[in-house]
Amino acid sequence: MTLPRRWPLIATGLLVVLILPLVLNQLGNLYAVRVIGLVGIYCILGVGLNITIGYTGLLDLGYIAFYAIGAYTAAILSIAGISFWLGLPIVMIVGGAIRLGLGAPVLRLRGDYLAIVTLGFGEIVRLVLINLDAITNGPKGLPRVGEKIAEVKFLSFTLTENIHFYYLILAFLLIAIFISHRLEHSRLGRALIAIREDELAAKLSGINIARTKAVAFVISGIIGAVAGDIYVHWNQFVSPESFTFWESVLLVSMLVIGGMGNVWGILLGVVLLVAVPEVLRSTLGTAFVDYRMIAFGLLMVVIIIFRPQGLLPSRRRELELKTAGEES
Amino acid sequence: MFFQQLVNGITLGSIYALFALGYTMVYGILLMINFAHSEIFMVGAYLGFWALSLLPVWVQGWTPGYFTIVFAIAMMGAGLLAVTIERAAYRPLRRASRLAPLISAIGVSIFLQNLIQVTVSAQSQPYPDTFKISHYEFFGVQVNSLQIFIFALAISAMVLLQVFITKTRLGKAMRATAQNHTVSQLMGINVSFIITVTFLIGGALGGLAGVLNGMYYGSIKFNMGFFPGLKAFTAAVVGGIGNIKGAMVGGFLLGIIEALTVGYISSAYKDVILFAVLILVLIFRPTGIFGEEVTEKT
Numbered sequence: 272m273t274l275p276r277r278w279p280l281i282a283t284g285l286l287v288v289l290i291l292p293l294v295l296n297q298l299g300n301l302y303a304v305r306v307i308g309l310v311g312i313y314c315i316l317g318v319g320l321n322i323t324i325g326y327t328g329l330l331d332l333g334y335i336a337f338y339a340i341g342a343y344t345a346a347i348l349s350i351a352g353i354s355f356w357l358g359l360p361i362v363m364i365v366g367g368a369i370r371l372g373l374g375a376p377v378l379r380l381r382g383d384y385l386a387i388v389t390l391g392f393g394e395i396v397r398l399v400l401i402n403l404d405a406i407t408n409g410p411k412g413l414p415r416v417g418e419k420i421a422e423v424k425f426l427s428f429t430l431t432e433n434i435h436f437y438y439l440i441l442a443f444l445l446i447a448i449f450i451s452h453r454l455e456h457s458r459l460g461r462a463l464i465a466i467r468e469d470e471l472a473a474k475l476s477g478i479n480i481a482r483t484k485a486v487a488f489v490i491s492g493i494i495g496a497v498a499g500d501i502y503v504h505w506n507q508f509v510s511p512e513s514f515t516f517w518e519s520v521l522l523v524s525m526l527v528i529g530g531m532g533n534v535w536g537i538l539l540g541v542v543l544l545v546a547v548p549e550v551l552r553s554t555l556g557t558a559f560v561d562y563r564m565i566a567f568g569l570l571m572v573v574i575i576i577f578r579p580q581g582l583l584p585s586r587r588r589e590l591e592l593k594t595a596g597e598e599s
Numbered sequence: 600m601f602f603q604q605l606v607n608g609i610t611l612g613s614i615y616a617l618f619a620l621g622y623t624m625v626y627g628i629l630l631m632i633n634f635a636h637s638e639i640f641m642v643g644a645y646l647g648f649w650a651l652s653l654l655p656v657w658v659q660g661w662t663p664g665y666f667t668i669v670f671a672i673a674m675m676g677a678g679l680l681a682v683t684i685e686r687a688a689y690r691p692l693r694r695a696s697r698l699a700p701l702i703s704a705i706g707v708s709i710f711l712q713n714l715i716q717v718t719v720s721a722q723s724q725p726y727p728d729t730f731k732i733s734h735y736e737f738f739g740v741q742v743n744s745l746q747i748f749i750f751a752l753a754i755s756a757m758v759l760l761q762v763f764i765t766k767t768r769l770g771k772a773m774r775a776t777a778q779n780h781t782v783s784q785l786m787g788i789n790v791s792f793i794i795t796v797t798f799l800i801g802g803a804l805g806g807l808a809g810v811l812n813g814m815y816y817g818s819i820k821f822n823m824g825f826f827p828g829l830k831a832f833t834a835a836v837v838g839g840i841g842n843i844k845g846a847m848v849g850g851f852l853l854g855i856i857e858a859l860t861v862g863y864i865s866s867a868y869k870d871v872i873l874f875a876v877l878i879l880v881l882i883f884r885p886t887g888i889f890g891e892e893v894t895e896k897t
Contacts, residue, residue: 330698376882382697383632384881387832391874394829402867516825520705527702562717568710575703576691 319494325532328467333393341499366496412510530581612854613753618831621801627841634704637828643677643806677806839887
């Protein structure tokens with residue numbers, strides 16, 4: 272494998288994400304470290320969702336459900352005394368299996384119908400979490416009083432501070448980016464992009480549409496579940512209200528604004544939509560948070576009209592959009 | 600109990616049916632899910648709220664005129680809002696990919712909800728109870744005058760719409776546009792104007808549904824459109840999206856299912872069951888009850 276063309280940029284970026292949080296931590300700015308960790312979690316979710324929306328072109332409006340399923344599965348396992356590393360494959364299997372169970376019947380639906388069905392599924396998951404008191408402790412969330420989500424241990428080291436979790440999140444984010452990057456340039460990834468561009472033509476070229484879509488859907492679901500797993504161990508608490516429809520919308524907006532199909536675009540989108548509002552909130556006060564959503568709404572409309580490819584689109588997609596524009 | 604829930608379900612269904620018409624009309628013409636329609640419903644409810652509480656006392660004394668003015672304000676406002684949204688957020692995307700208008704619509708929806716939340720109120724507000732409710736009982740089933748009023752109003756709006764669509768020139772042009780934009784244009788139909796009319800009518804009906812919803816439940820909130828919107832959309836899909844009669848039947852069907860679920864199973868799971876209905880219909884009969892087979896590539 273040769274170095275990517277823009278490797279100096281990537282190396283500098285890596286250095287910054289490795290060292291900056293450590294510096295902030297030493298300076299005692301724990302809040303900033305927490306925000307950066309949160310950005311990391313959303314980046315993992317964004318990378319996962321991008322496989323469904325960016326590569327395959329399936330609009331998933333209920334992705335947050337898999338984040339929730341991962342978080343709740345992890346919480347239940349952890350309370351039962353299963354460690355993070357032992358629980359991780361179980362969370363992945365549960366997330367992947369549910370994703371497959373949902374995907375198998377609904378993936379043949381047309382784009383906008385699929386969007387509504389995934390939206391409905393996301394709400395079903397949230398409502399079930401609220402109402403299934405015996406397992407999820409309802410709106411009060413997990414863990415119950417007297418229970419505890421076990422700490423994450425790495426060899427003999429126990430992760431306790433935000434900065435520890437930051438590096439755990441970073442490691443998983445890099446794995447997710449690596450998987451997504453390799454996927455994009457694999458046979459499967461090209462098949463996904465072919466489906467996005469023209470399902471009929473892809474089918475005629477011998478791509479098994481149903482299977483290919485299902486594989487992408489499941490990979491993306493597993494990544495979401497893993498993000499939930501990490502989050503719940505970090506946060507030590509999970510409740511249904513973290514998984515509203517608007518969280519799914521926020522994720523989709525990140526992809527749209529950042530640039531679908533491109534990992535760097537997603538990172539930019541997450542920073543713009545998660546970190547910038549957090550920073551502005553700490554400087555301007557909470558009133559700003561309300562206005563933030565008004566601005567998001569407008570921004571989504573303006574970007575989709577004037578820059579449908581997002582701020583940092585993937586090169587391939589940009590080319591496609593350009594030629595498509597010249598044709599019409 | 601069954602007939603009691605049926606009455607409740609029909610009232611609820613009247614609101615869903617009016618609401619669903621907006622989804623189905625827009626889908627029929629533009630093949631897009633107008634996600635912002637739930638916010639038109641919400642804004643309609645707020646316009647009705649302001650009209651009900653701000654109209655001068657001498658108007659309030661004259662009941663029929665009072666309600667006519669309230670509904671006229673809410674419907675006009677909601678219709679114009681729908682037209683404005685179409686102009687600003689959907690029209691520039693008419694040639695874009697199919698997901699682009701949906702994302703734009705979600706953006707509009709976020710914008711309107713938060714605008715109302717920030718500028719009006721984040722709490723739910725009591726709806727003015729200016730409607731004098733009297734209770735009747737037929738064979739042990741409770742019916743009140745508000746339920747009769749909602750049902751009658753919804754039915755007359757639907758009959759008017761049906762007459763408009765089937766009997767007038769404009770209605771005919773709408774049906775033609777739904778079938779094929781290019782050919783309609785060649786026949787001298789101003790397609791953009793037809794789209795505007797569609798949004799105006801759909802939006803007005805959505806606003807009407809919003810006011811009725813506020814009167815029926817007695818309170819409104821900035822996010823009140825979300826769940827009813829999903830249910831109305833489900834109703835449109837169940838009836839066969841793009842089909843006007845389908846939306847009406849689907850609306851009543853969904854209202855009745857919801858009321859019976861609340862009565863016999865549990866109110867906590869009523870939304871779960873409705874989403875399950877939506878998913879099952881889309882999987883097993885995506886064309887709905889009245890829908891025709893539509894080829895995907897056009």
